[in-house]
Amino acid sequence: MPRWKLVTEFTFDSAHYITDYDGPCGRMHGHTYRVRVEATSDRLYPSAHTPHPVMVADFKTLRWAKKDVTEGGLDHAVLNEVLPPEYATTAEMIAKYIHDETKRRLPEGVRLKVTVWETPTSWVEYEDA
Numbered sequence: 580m581p582r583w584k585l586v587t588e589f590t591f592d593s594a595h596y597i598t599d600y601d602g603p604c605g606r607m608h609g610h611t612y613r614v615r616v617e618a619t620s621d622r623l624y625p626s627a628h629t630p631h632p633v634m635v636a637d638f639k640t641l642r643w644a645k646k647d648v649t650e651g652g653l654d655h656a657v658l659n660e661v662l663p664p665e666y667a668t669t670a671e672m673i674a675k676y677i678h679d680e681t682k683r684r685l686p687e688g689v690r691l692k693v694t695v696w697e698t699p700t701s702w703v704e705y706e707d708a
């Protein structure tokens with residue numbers, strides 16, 4: 580079946596530590612996280628900004644995590660203070676958190692894949708089953 584795949588990338592700068600990690604990552608430090616969000620759908624939908632079914636999703640919706648933490652995003656945050664306690668601040672769980680929060684903002688039929696780079700050489704991918 581034909582389908583659309585929307586792709587957007589952005590960065591945010593935040594501090595974190597991995598709780599109970601025996602090593603330097605257990606101490607507060609920072610990363611410029613790079614995030615890639617891929618949204619796939621075989622149909623189009625209206626969005627907050629248009630009543631017409633012409634988008635998989637508004638790019639703005641996929642980029643919410645780029646916003647400053649005071650505006651609901653993850654930029655310039657201490658991730659341990661912002662993520663709910665069930666999400667550790669590993670790249671794995673940050674990717675799941677961004678996935679879960681983005682999914683909430685999308686129509687049900689849209690499939691999602693989130694990639695989070697913690698450093699330029701280490702990243703994790705998390706996607707719908």
Ligand SMILES: Nc1nc2c(c(=O)[nH]1)N=C([C@H](O)[C@H](O)COP(=O)(O)OP(=O)(O)OP(=O)(O)O)CN2
Nearest residue numbers: 597603604608610668669670671697698699700701
């Ligand atoms: N599977 C995971 N492993 C690690 C994570 C993670 O989220 N998932 N996170 C960390 C630390 O947060 C850490 O900041 C990463 O540091 P490090 O591996 O030292 O990164 P570098 O790029 O500096 O690696 P070098 O090998 O020292 O160059 C650790 N592991």
Ligand SMILES: [Zn+2]
Nearest residue numbers: 595604608610
């Ligand atoms: Zn780290």
